[in-house]
Amino acid sequence: MTVTDQATRPAVVSIHDVPANRRRGGDIRTLLSPATVGAKSGFLGTLTLAPGEVVTEHWHPYSEEFLYCVSGSITARLDGEHTTLPAEHGLLIPIGMRHRIVNDGDETAFLVFHLSPLAPRPDLGHVDTEPLPQS
Secondary structure (H helix, E strand, O other): OOOOHHOOOOOOOOOOOOOOEEOOOEEEEEEEEEHHOOOOOOOEEEEOOOOOEEEEEEOOOOOOEEEEEEEEEEEEOOOOEEEEEEEEEEEEEEOOOOOOEEEOOOOOOOEEEEEOOOOOOHHHHOOOOOOOOOO
């Protein structure tokens, strides 16, 4: 099935069908996106963070980020302010807000995220503001 075909048909994608992206930290998997299913308005994925792991600070010039914590708990640093996001809670990160995600708890955190609208090109979607810490 081509991306053009995918854009007009329902699609089911497993976290096991896509590779982990660890460039910003954690295990980020983008399931539903223009590249995977031909999505036109945004993308959805999962984030798994082990205790002590972080997603480095960045911001989105075109997209809001919707973050839902399924299990565990994380701390989000949002423009310098710390916000706890426990299991079964959601967080809206507005366009242009710097954010960093830390699992400072004792159990692995599992989250679902959605970003919308899409940036004009994928390389314009994220602006990194700190390097990934060396392990």
